[in-house]
Amino acid sequence: xxRILLFxxxxxxxxxxxxxxxxxIWLIVSNNSQQGSVFFNSSNRISAxxxxxxxxxxxxxxxxxxxxxxxxxxxxLLAELEQYRKPADSIYFSLDSALEASYQFKxxxxxxxxxxxxxxxLTINKGSRHGIREGMGVFNEEGVVGRVKGVTKNxxxxxxxxHTELLVSSKISSxxxxxxxxxxxxxxxxxxxxxxxxxxxxxxxxKVVTSGYNAVFPEGIPIGIVLEVKPxxxxxxxxxxVELSTDFTKISYVYLxxxxxxxxxxxxxxxx
Amino acid sequence: xxxxKIFLLAGSFLLYFLVQVLMFKNMVIFGVAFCFLYVLxxxxxxxxxxxxxxxxxAFILGLGxxxxxxxxxxxxxxxxxxxxxxxxxxxxxxxxxxYDENLQxxxxxxxxxxxxxxxxxxxxxxxLLFFYIDSLGTNLFFPVVQKIVASTIFVFVMSIIVxxxxxxxxxxx
Numbered sequence: 001x002x003r004i005l006l007f008x009x010x011x012x013x014x015x016x017x018x019x020x021x022x023x024x025i026w027l028i029v030s031n032n033s034q035q036g037s038v039f040f041n042s043s044n045r046i047s048a049x050x051x052x053x054x055x056x057x058x059x060x061x062x063x064x065x066x067x068x069x070x071x072x073x074x075x076x077l078l079a080e081l082e083q084y085r086k087p088a089d090s091i092y093f094s095l096d097s098a099l100e101a102s103y104q105f106k107x108x109x110x111x112x113x114x115x116x117x118x119x120x121x122l123t124i125n126k127g128s129r130h131g132i133r134e135g136m137g138v139f140n141e142e143g144v145v146g147r148v149k150g151v152t153k154n155x156x157x158x159x160x161x162x163h164t165e166l167l168v169s170s171k172i173s174s175x176x177x178x179x180x181x182x183x184x185x186x187x188x189x190x191x192x193x194x195x196x197x198x199x200x201x202x203x204x205x206x207k208v209v210t211s212g213y214n215a216v217f218p219e220g221i222p223i224g225i226v227l228e229v230k231p232x233x234x235x236x237x238x239x240x241x242v243e244l245s246t247d248f249t250k251i252s253y254v255y256l257x258x259x260x261x262x263x264x265x266x267x268x269x270x271x272x
Numbered sequence: 273x274x275x276x277k278i279f280l281l282a283g284s285f286l287l288y289f290l291v292q293v294l295m296f297k298n299m300v301i302f303g304v305a306f307c308f309l310y311v312l313x314x315x316x317x318x319x320x321x322x323x324x325x326x327x328x329x330a331f332i333l334g335l336g337x338x339x340x341x342x343x344x345x346x347x348x349x350x351x352x353x354x355x356x357x358x359x360x361x362x363x364x365x366x367x368x369x370x371y372d373e374n375l376q377x378x379x380x381x382x383x384x385x386x387x388x389x390x391x392x393x394x395x396x397x398x399x400l401l402f403f404y405i406d407s408l409g410t411n412l413f414f415p416v417v418q419k420i421v422a423s424t425i426f427v428f429v430m431s432i433i434v435x436x437x438x439x440x441x442x443x444x445x
Contacts, residue, residue: 020352028405112340185412
């Protein structure tokens with residue numbers, strides 16, 4: 001018995017090594033789930049507080065480009081608003097609840113972002129106190145950014161579209177063909193569109209937008225443009241390369257969207 | 273180890289950590305060369321530092337860096353491995369006559385040639401582990417190798433520059 005203890009004492013450094021590495025592996029695995037578990041990431045109070053202060057300072061350098069993007073978005077929205085203005089010579093009826101707005105939008109500032117690893121995350125400065133919830137869709141004026149992973153009181157982490165395990169339900173806007181956008185981990189400007197069958201005609205330059213099927217994003221938020229179409233290695237599907245419209249290197253403000261009817265939609269899907 | 277020494281070690285711990293997460297985090301050259309300079313802190317701990325306290329320091333440092341990188345566990349894993357291996361490696365590289373008392377195994381104390389053989393394999397091991405874990409689940413080979421090699425060289429060059437600028441000979445910081 002004494003010998004065993006002596007032996008264990010002699011290899012204590014190795015035992016500690018194994019213990020610490022096991023903890024590390026456990027952390028890696030538990031962090032890999034798509035949602036939840038935000039004890040140890042950049043949205044906790046200390047690290048997010050530091051990052052928030054840092055962005056407050058750095059923000060001044062990107063003000064002009066942010067302003068430019070906002071002006072463009074404003075112009076686009078004004079043009080759209082023109083269609084809804086009532087002409088004076090018509091009578092309008094109010095619509096019923098079936099056509100009520102089912103999406104809610106919120107804005108947030110990005111305080112932390114990475115693009116070069118194969119699983120990238122963003123941190124934003126809004127949390128459960130501001131009504132952010134897990135699973136909300138995130139986009140900016142250019143296109144889709146990602147999806148909320150975990151929420152603390154004042155901050156939230158977002159799975160970036162540049163995450164090799166995030167799939168976004170999408171469609172090619174001209175032909176209404178559905179597929180899934182997935183990043184392959186190489187270039188932050190390029191992603192793949194999966195599950196598009198071979199018989200479909202896809203043209204280079206076609207727009208890819210969100211499909212609105214998975215109740216995360218409303219229909220029609222831009223994702224990118226088809227860059228290349230090849231017959232894929234699997235016999236049934238095309239190998240489509242998409243150039244992402246969002247420039248992930250300079251994201252500073254994002255919008256979050258929540259589908260008010262998401263719960264109802266999910267329940268319906270479960271019942272069937 | 274006197275108290276001023278411990279104070280210096282703690283101060284440089286904080287400095288390495290903050291510089292890493294606030295500055296070097298956003299400094300990735302061509303999307304492949306990462307600057308994980310905090311590894312240098314573990315490499316430059318005094319020679320007589322025991323493996324167990326060093327692994328605990330590495331664990332805490334890795335945890336802090338992981339929080340900001342949102343890569344929970346990956347930096348811990350690779351940095352603890354480095355801390356475990358370091359003393360063996362130092363033992364193998366012992367110069368004739370052994371190490372001086374209270375020596376910091378830096379380039380200025382030991383010479384450039386010795387520092388290359390000491391730090392380059394350890395940097396390489398750290399980056400190998402880190403980027404291998406990062407690439408699990410994808411079937412990429414070439415981009416990962418590219419990242420490992422580019423980052424190792426970049427961190428090595430940075431570590432030499434930092435030592436020339438901020439360290440002094442024969443005085444453990």
